[in-house]
Amino acid sequence: MKPAKRFFKKYLLSTLIILILFFILNIILICGTLLMAWNNSTDPDIPVQTISKNITLNVDGTISSTDYIENILKNKSAWAMILNEQGNIIWEKFLPKELPRTYSNLQIAKFSRWYLQEYPVFIQEHSAGLLVIGCEPNSITKYNFSIDINYIHSLIVGIFLMICFNILLIFILFWRNTHKIEKSIVPIIDGIDSIAQGKPITLSETGELSSINAELNKAGKHLLQKEQARAEWINGVSHDVRTPLSIILGYASEIEKNEDASQPVQLQASIIRKQSEKLRSLIADLNLTSRLEYSMQPLIKTSFSPVEIARQVIIGFMNGPIDNKYSFDFHSSSDMIPVLIKGDTELFSRMLSNLIQNCISHNPHGCEITVEILKENDTCIISVIDNGGGMTSTQIEKMNSGVFPNNMYNSNGESVHGFGLKLVYQILTAHNGNIKYENILPHGLKVILEIPIEHIDPHEEKLS
Known part of the structure; x- marks a missing residue:
């Protein structure tokens, strides 16, 4: 359940990041398009101020200009003229023949904002009169806008709110669809997990999936x-x-x-x-x-002393029909004597018996078997040690990973490490414990069991 929720949270977050990147990319594309249009623009870029400065009104009333103005106008395919207060042309340069030589105040007022016939023009006040610079027809588009400043402010705020609303709406729609998919997928994931654990499932057989x-x-x-x-x-x-x-x-x-x-x-x-x-x-x-594998073995949990159970198991082996080439030793720390753990005593005894029997079965030439029980914080540490042949590094790695062989016997008919130890692993798992295998030098095997110590209320024990 939790991995599925983490997956959908990551999916929703990645969707949000994709949306942000989408808008950033679109802004970059819009700016790039505007820049490309600006670079490809045929705007003559007439330097009106420069032209005005290079036209001089002489003392005698005549007007003179530099060659620089002529070169600019030629390069820009433009023309220029100066009108006096009466609207008459008193200076011109490359002026088209079809244009009038005298203009009324009304005509000047019209072309100052728009066009002089089909020529887009620029106006600049000059000491000699009114400087008019014209460009080629269809080279520039001129518009004249008069907009209320409050309208501009409202328009900017409205566009910003519209963009935010669209982002929020897209995010809500994505979240809704993700939540809908999650509601359909999570039961399926839980069902697969239940099947893996051998539990029965009953999924609803309605809906899209x-x-x-x-x-x-x-x-x-x-x-x-x-x-x-x-x-x-x-x-x-x-x-x-x-x-x-x-x-x-x-x-x-x-x-x-x-x-x-x-x-x-x-x-x-x-x-x-x-x-x-x-x-x-x-x-x-x-x-x-x-x-144990199919949860058909009910655990009868009681409080017991692991030291006492271990002693009983070892004594059972020593009193049984066992060869003299096997010897037993038992050690426990003093702080373990009063410690009790909660579990199934029969399964616990079976687990220790299997570990000791494993030492005997796989060391036919004899070995010394030592059982140690220590307390470490709130954990009971049980070690079963022998000085026999041990295991290979591959076997150690598989056992520590909880991987056991499918066959109980090898090609020679001899029993292999694993089947009895699988039972040990299952019993320990049922008691919320951990197991670790390691070879010891110069030779031998050490199996370490870690079982949590449950703090038991003495009043509760008396009642039970």
């Missing part, structure tokens, strides 16, 4: 039926094998202890008994790991 929901419901139902059939098969096989296995163990034990039987027969009976006990243990592990 109803077909996906329907297929997920079918897949979830099919997987549950398949896994249930597998668990029931394992349970049935375990139950069916239990009786004949008990008979084999019983007869093998009787033959092994029968003094009338020959030595080779007793040895063969001993081998049959040991292998049958191993088979019984493997079947029990298989049944239990299946139940």
Whole structure:
């Protein structure tokens, strides 16, 4: 659920960033277009002030101009004239022949703002009169605007508000669509997560994604039926094998202890008994790991001392039919004696038994097995150590990653590291613990179990 919400938040944020970049890009494009239009403009860019300064009214009333003015006007395909107060031309340069030589005040007032016939003109006051500079027809467009300043202010504010409103509207529409998609997708993601955990799902088969929901419901139902059939098969096989296995163990034990039987027969009976006990243990592990995997094993949690349980497990091995080439040692810190943890005592004992049995099974030439229990903050640290052959670095890496082999035996028929340890991993996970494997020097294996210590109210314990 949380990863899905983080995904949609990132999606919404990325959408907002895309919108901002979109508007920035459009502003850049608009500015670029205006700049390109300005650079390609045919505006003659007449230097009216410069031309006016280079025209001189002489003392005798005549008007003279420099060659600079003539060059400018030629280059710009323009013309110029000066009108006196009566509207008569008293100086001209490149003036078109079709234009009048005398202008009334009304004519001057008209072309000063617009055009002189089809020629766009510029007006400049000069000491000699009125300077008029004309350009080629259709080279410049002239407009005359008179707009109220309040209208301009309102227009700017209105455009700004319109842009903000559009951005907000787009963002709301994106958020609405994202929220709509999220409401449809999140149940699907939760359903996939439930299927991965082996839980039943019932998704609504209505709406836009109803077909996906329907297929997920079918897949979830099919997987549950398949896994249930597998668990029931394992349970049935375990139950069916239990009786004949008990008979084999019983007869093998009787033959092994029968003094009338020959030595080779007793040895063969001993081998049959040991292998049958191993088979019984493997079947029990298989049944239990299946139940834990599909949450079919109810945990009966009580408060118990891990030190006491560990002692009982070790004593059980020492009093059992175990070879003298295996030795046991047990250490616990003094602060662990009063510590209690909450869990299933039967599963906890099975977990320690599997770890010790793993040391025995994979070190046929014998080894020293040490169990240590320490307290570190609010955590109980249990270490099972042997000085046997250890594991390869690849096996260590897989075990620490929670990856276990699918096969219980290798190509030589020997049991491999993993199946019994998978059960240890499952039991520890059910107790909210962690496990770590590491090789020790010069040789051997160390398995570290970390189980949280729950602070138990003594009054609550008395009531229970």
